[in-house]
Amino acid sequence: MTVEIYTTWWLVFVFVFDLVVRITAIIVIPRNRRPTAAMAWLLAIYFIPLVGVLLFLVIGNPKLPRKRRQMQRKINDYIEETSQSLDFGTLRPDAPEWFTSLVTMNRNLGALPLAGDNGAQLISDYQQSLDTMADEIRKAERYVHVEFYILQSDVATDNFFSALEEVAARGVVVRVLLDHWANRGKPYYKKTLRRLDKMGAHWHLMLPVQPLKGKYQRPDLRNHRKLLVVDGLVAFMGSQNATDSTYNLKKNIKRGLHWVDMMVRFDGPVVASVNAVFLSDWYSETEEILTDEIDLLRVASGTGDLDCQVIPSGPGFEFQNNLKLFAGLLYAAQHKIIIVSPYFVPDEALLMAVNSACQRGVHVELFVSEEGDQALVYHAQRSYYEALLRAGVKIWMYKRPFILHSKSMSIDDEVSILGSSNMDMRSFGLNMEISMLVRGAEFTEQLRETEDMYRESSRELTLEEWMKQPLRSTVLDNLARLTSSLQ
Numbered sequence: 001m002t003v004e005i006y007t008t009w010w011l012v013f014v015f016v017f018d019l020v021v022r023i024t025a026i027i028v029i030p031r032n033r034r035p036t037a038a039m040a041w042l043l044a045i046y047f048i049p050l051v052g053v054l055l056f057l058v059i060g061n062p063k064l065p066r067k068r069r070q071m072q073r074k075i076n077d078y079i080e081e082t083s084q085s086l087d088f089g090t091l092r093p094d095a096p097e098w099f100t101s102l103v104t105m106n107r108n109l110g111a112l113p114l115a116g117d118n119g120a121q122l123i124s125d126y127q128q129s130l131d132t133m134a135d136e137i138r139k140a141e142r143y144v145h146v147e148f149y150i151l152q153s154d155v156a157t158d159n160f161f162s163a164l165e166e167v168a169a170r171g172v173v174v175r176v177l178l179d180h181w182a183n184r185g186k187p188y189y190k191k192t193l194r195r196l197d198k199m200g201a202h203w204h205l206m207l208p209v210q211p212l213k214g215k216y217q218r219p220d221l222r223n224h225r226k227l228l229v230v231d232g233l234v235a236f237m238g239s240q241n242a243t244d245s246t247y248n249l250k251k252n253i254k255r256g257l258h259w260v261d262m263m264v265r266f267d268g269p270v271v272a273s274v275n276a277v278f279l280s281d282w283y284s285e286t287e288e289i290l291t292d293e294i295d296l297l298r299v300a301s302g303t304g305d306l307d308c309q310v311i312p313s314g315p316g317f318e319f320q321n322n323l324k325l326f327a328g329l330l331y332a333a334q335h336k337i338i339i340v341s342p343y344f345v346p347d348e349a350l351l352m353a354v355n356s357a358c359q360r361g362v363h364v365e366l367f368v369s370e371e372g373d374q375a376l377v378y379h380a381q382r383s384y385y386e387a388l389l390r391a392g393v394k395i396w397m398y399k400r401p402f403i404l405h406s407k408s409m410s411i412d413d414e415v416s417i418l419g420s421s422n423m424d425m426r427s428f429g430l431n432m433e434i435s436m437l438v439r440g441a442e443f444t445e446q447l448r449e450t451e452d453m454y455r456e457s458s459r460e461l462t463l464e465e466w467m468k469q470p471l472r473s474t475v476l477d478n479l480a481r482l483t484s485s486l487q
Contacts (some may be wrong), residue, residue, distance in 0.1 A: 021049060069316055071287070075280040089117030089269045092307050092439060098332040099415060099439060102325060103309055106437065109321045111311040112276060118268030119303030120438065122446040124406075124453065126245045129236075129263040130160050136230050136265070137163035143173040145229040145278045147206075149222070149420070150241035151178040153192040157242050165199040173202070177281055179223045180205035187248040204285040207432075221315050223281065224431035226263075226420050227274055233300065235274035237434060238263035239407045239420060256401040257373065262408065262450060264418060264436070268302020273310035277434055280312070306440035313421065314432030322421045322435055323428040326409065327353045333362050333411045338451050340367040340408045343377045345424035345481075346384065358392040366393050367454050371400035377424065379480035382473075389463040396458035410448065414441050 022045070091114065103114045123129040137144050137160070144167060153161050168174045176196055183189050183205075196203045206223040208215045228236040240261035246252045247259065266274065279290055313321035330337060330353035337357055344366060346354065358364055366388065372378025388395060398404035408418040419435035421427045438444075 021045065071284050075283050075289075088113050088115035089301060091116040092305065095307070095439065096332070098328075102328045102332070103437070105328065106309055106311050106321065106325060109311075109319050109324065110317050111309055111321065112273035114307055114309045114437075115269035115273060116305070116307050117301040118266060118270045118306040118308045120306055120308070120440075120443050120446070121265045122262060122443070122450060123265065124260075124262045124450045126240065126259070126261055127156060129238075129240055129261070130157055130242065132265060133228050133236050133263070134159045134163040136234050136236075137167055137228075139234075140167045140172045140230050142231045143175065143229075144231075145175050145227075145275060145282075146242075147177040147223075147225055147227050147278050147281060148242045149179045149224045149226060150182050150186070150243050150247070151176070151192060152183070152186065152188045152243040152248060153195045154188050154244045154248055156244040160242060161195055161199075164201065165195075168199045168201060174199065175278075175282065176201050176203035177206050177223070177278070177285065178203070180208040180210075181219060181222055204282070206281065206285060218430075220426075220430060222431050223314075224420050224427065225277070225281070225312075225434045227278060227434060229271060229275040229278055232271055232275055233267060235266045235271040236263050237266070237274055237419060237436060239405050239418075252373070255371075257371065257403055258401065259403045259405045260398065260454075262406040262418065266302070266308065266436075268304065268306075268308070269300070270302075270308035270310060270436075273308075274434075277310060277312050281432070284316070304440070304442070306438055306443055308439075309437045311419075311435045311437060312433070313428075313435065315430060316432065320428045322433055323347070323350065325417070325435065325437070326350060326423060329409060329411050329415070329417065330354060330357050332415075333357055334360075335362060335412045336410070337362055337364045338367070338410045338448075339365065339423065340404065340406045340451065340454065341423040342369055342403060342405045342407070343374070343381060343422040343424040343426070344368055344384065345377060345380045345426075347425060347428070350423065351384070351387070354388065354393065355391045364391075364393045365396060365451075367396045367398060367404060367406075367451070367458065369400075369402070369404045370397040370459070371403060373403050376480045377426075379477045381424075383477040383481040385461065385466050386463070389461070389466060395461040396455055397461050398454060398458045402457070404454065406450075406454075408447060408450075410444055410451065413444055415439050416444050416447050418447070 107113065123132055144164065146164070151157075164174050164176075178192075183192070193203070207221060209219050226238060226240060226242075238261065240259075240263050241247075245258040245260075252258075283289055311321055311325055327349050330350070337354075354364060368381065372381075385395060406418075407420065407422055408416065409423075410416045416438045417435055418438070419433060421431075421433035421435050427433055
């Protein structure tokens with residue numbers, strides 16, 4: 001075969017292969033995928049075929065493996081059946097119709113029942129939250145359930161781990177879940193596991209990426225939840241990981257970065273719901289159902305009068321529970337919306353909800369960080385600033401070198417939501433998250449005080465200032481915005 005013929009056949013093969021890839025992509029990619037995500041993947045494959053195809057094969061499936069989804073449905077069905085006729089405290093009277101509708105939607109999407117008679121204490125000091133959790137752990141008599149995206153035994157968390165060691169030594173069962181991908185290779189990873197082993201804790205890695213052990217799914221599908229439950233009586237949840245405020249990373253320490261977070265201590269019937277989320281994750285990793293510790297049957301009144309509902313979300317659920325709830329709250333607001341989110345990368349529906357709120361005359365504020373710790377998300381978020389400012393959103397930038405990592409939203413004066421979920425596409429579709437919907441002016445007041453504190457440490461971004469951004473920044477922001485849709 002001559003060189004010319006070989007070259008001709010090679011060109012024909014490349015042309016046919018490229019055509020087949022493009023046609024296959026059009027058939028496969030848009031199916032059951034949001035149009036923006038489908039378009040982003042198609043653009044990637046069309047413009048950088050080899051890289052685009054490889055990326056799609058590695059991270060193109062936004063779902064957990066079928067077995068895990070079946071396990072999630074099984075535990076959801078069990079919890080719904082068990083809680084169907086139970087008394088979760090006395091609910092506050094005169095709930096707005098829209099609030100009741102959102103609670104019903106959450107329940108239909110896999111959330112737990114709305115519970116009344118709950119107490120809540122918001123803790124905005126980083127070290128104080130770790131020490132407060134340690135104090136509650138030391139009161140444990142039956143069990144301690146720990147679940148954190150990042151869990152490290154370091155100087156900041158030494159008191160937390162010491163409390164676990166003390167209760168484990170007197171026979172309290174300590175169960176720990178930590179995300180595999182988020183912790184592997186991080187400082188103190190092996191030290192943390194050794195310390196858990198030494199105290200006798202029952203621990204497991206969440207969503208392990210260990211193909212040689214038969215454990216594999218899309219690597220960036222992560223369990224991003226942060227929660228602690230003690231004896232089914234007290235629960236903590238929020239945005240803070242159990243680690244030093246620098247995450248012990250050299251690059252953060254060099255830049256002087258510190259994370260700012262919030263955690264909330266809950267008591268009352270809703271604690272059983274937080275524990276149910278832990279038990280479902282434990283079951284997903286171990287196939288062990290801890291029937292004796294499903295405390296839905298042992299709910300107790302708390303120290304307050306708050307109505308609370310736990311909303312789990314993530315790729316184990318059929319729908320994007322957190323996105324639907326956030327959008328519903330934005331449309332329901334009548335006077336004021338204050339959003340705190342370190343990564344604010346909305347999809348079209350959420351952006352439309354924010355714009356609509358502004359056009360209805362609702363006062364909208366958004367708190368973000370002046371400094372970014374994740375380049376792609378940071379620049380994708382920046383690409384929305386002009387549209388938000390033009391719509392009338394007041395943007396506050398928390399001053400560097402601090403990273404505002406809290407995640408909350410307050411609606412008018414009575415309803416709030418907080419938890420582990422950012423308002424970005426990753427948290428909506430790829431991360432397992434936990435959110436708490438709270439009705440009660442007394443808690444909203446606590447959140448408003450924290451928002452005021454954030455405002456004092458922030459500067460307002462104006463449209464005039466933003467329009468002076470150099471062209472290179474605009475190009476980079478827009479490119480990052482495109483990549484954010486690759487789900």
